[in-house]
Amino acid sequence: xxxxxxxxxxxxxxxxxxxxxxxxxxxxxxxxxxxxxxxxxxxxxxxxxxxxxxxxxxxxxxxxxxxxxxxxxxxxxxxxxxxxxxxxxxxxxxxxxxxxxxxxxxxxxxxxxxxxxxxxxxxxxxxxxxxxxxxxxxxxxxxxxxxxxxxxxxxxxxxxxxxxxxxxxxxxxxxxxxxxxxxxxxxxxxxxxxxxxxxxxxxxxxxxxxxxxxxxxxxxxxxxxxxxxxxxxxxxxxxxxxxxxxxxxxxxxxxxxxxxxxxxxxxxxxxxxxxxxxxxxxxxxxxxxxxxxxxxx
Amino acid sequence: xxxxxxxxxxxxxxxxxxxxxxxxxxxxxxxxxxxxxxxxxxxxxxxxxxxxxxxxxxxxxxxxxxxxxxxxxxxxxxxxxxxxxxxxxxxxxxxxxxxxxxxxxxxxxxxxxxxxxxxxxxxxxxxx
Numbered sequence: 001x002x003x004x005x006x007x008x009x010x011x012x013x014x015x016x017x018x019x020x021x022x023x024x025x026x027x028x029x030x031x032x033x034x035x036x037x038x039x040x041x042x043x044x045x046x047x048x049x050x051x052x053x054x055x056x057x058x059x060x061x062x063x064x065x066x067x068x069x070x071x072x073x074x075x076x077x078x079x080x081x082x083x084x085x086x087x088x089x090x091x092x093x094x095x096x097x098x099x100x101x102x103x104x105x106x107x108x109x110x111x112x113x114x115x116x117x118x119x120x121x122x123x124x125x126x127x128x129x130x131x132x133x134x135x136x137x138x139x140x141x142x143x144x145x146x147x148x149x150x151x152x153x154x155x156x157x158x159x160x161x162x163x164x165x166x167x168x169x170x171x172x173x174x175x176x177x178x179x180x181x182x183x184x185x186x187x188x189x190x191x192x193x194x195x196x197x198x199x200x201x202x203x204x205x206x207x208x209x210x211x212x213x214x215x216x217x218x219x220x221x222x223x224x225x226x227x228x229x230x231x232x233x234x235x236x237x238x239x240x241x242x243x244x245x246x247x248x249x250x251x252x253x254x255x256x257x258x259x260x261x262x263x264x265x266x267x268x269x270x271x272x273x274x275x276x277x278x279x280x281x282x283x284x285x286x287x288x289x290x291x292x293x294x295x296x297x
Numbered sequence: 298x299x300x301x302x303x304x305x306x307x308x309x310x311x312x313x314x315x316x317x318x319x320x321x322x323x324x325x326x327x328x329x330x331x332x333x334x335x336x337x338x339x340x341x342x343x344x345x346x347x348x349x350x351x352x353x354x355x356x357x358x359x360x361x362x363x364x365x366x367x368x369x370x371x372x373x374x375x376x377x378x379x380x381x382x383x384x385x386x387x388x389x390x391x392x393x394x395x396x397x398x399x400x401x402x403x404x405x406x407x408x409x410x411x412x413x414x415x416x417x418x419x420x421x422x423x424x425x
Binding site for chain 2 (some may be wrong): 153158161163164165168169171172173175176177179180181234235237238240
């Protein structure tokens with residue numbers, strides 16, 4: 001250990017996977033961060049962002065001693081490139097539920113994860129619901145954070161308007177999604193991440209606000225077969241606690257945890273507060289599907 | 298509640314002394330209306346500083362964009378720690394009764410500094 005440096009236990013790797021999809025298929029080189037041992041906990045960042053939103057969780061020994069935490073960058077985000085074999089620059093990017101769910105399953109297959117818990121926030125929370133509906137046997141449980149059956153209103157051209165500074169529009173346009181109680185240092189890191197993803201943000205929100213619509217499918221999700229533990233912060237104006245509670249109430253076996261004084265990016269804007277609620281969710285999952293698999297990689 | 302004149306003075310002072318707007322407001326120039334139902338006012342910004350606050354708005358006075366909401370909504374936004382859904386213009390627009398009108402491109406072009414300036418209301422309160 002150098003005298004003036006401190007290494008993190010978190011490591012990063014790339015894995016390349018092939019995906020068949022009529023709209024977005026191709027060869028994808030995917031970057032992920034990981035730390036810990038035990039049951040895999042696969043973490044999806046929010047739209048237009050990247051895996052540093054999970055920085056607090058990735059370095060939390062209280063979680064990583066019993067979970068292999070994996071936080072990846074969705075293709076076109078962070079260090080995960082757009083597809084290697086498509087002329088993607090000639091296409092309008094619009095993320096779909098079909099591609100998003102196929103990608104998550106393909107990544108879990110490539111990493112040979114057994115009974116992983118999938119957790120995502122915002123559009124990651126919505127895709128957690130989609131996974132529970134489409135692939136209930138592939139996941140031990142899902143934790144949809146800041147999610148609902150339907151979340152209209154955020155697929156906006158402002159995110160990419162050529163006459164405005166897209167980086168600042170995306171970052172300051174999502175500022176109000178965080179709670180005023182969250183620490184400035186953490187909120188500004190989240191803001192900073194949002195300056196980096198404006199090209200993907202609008203297309204991500206095509207999934208979030210348009211393609212994702214489970215209003216007439218919630219009864220088909222079996223939350224006893226694949227436990228669904230939903231969590232939403234009181235300062236989330238896109239998917240309010242009331243919206244999440246109403247969604248959870250229609251899913252067989254689902255549970256809802258309301259998080260006080262936190263917003264739409266809870267793991268990133270105020271990890272210590274989020275952690276308390278996450279531990280509740282993991283405890284409930286452990287009670288329902290069995291003890292974590294110690295040491296499994 | 299501060300008098301309108303006292304509010305305008307404190308809002309001007311807080312804006313012009315704000316570190317974030319001072320660091321990033323070199324091109325923050327625009328004019329906007331805050332319509333608080335019981336009171337309307339127009340703020341003229343020039344290069345990150347308040348140039349003028351018009352507290353006696355007349356029918357043909359010009360501005361580029363407007364935020365309109367009932368006085369109670371503005372009072373909520375002017376609390377030191379706003380309650381949920383009063384904690385910003387997007388939150389209040391999605392879940393309360395704030396509307397954004399006029400040339401919204403100007404709002405988007407200045408969104409970072411404008412967002413910070415609206416948060417200054419938590420320090421100064423609102424004149425309604």
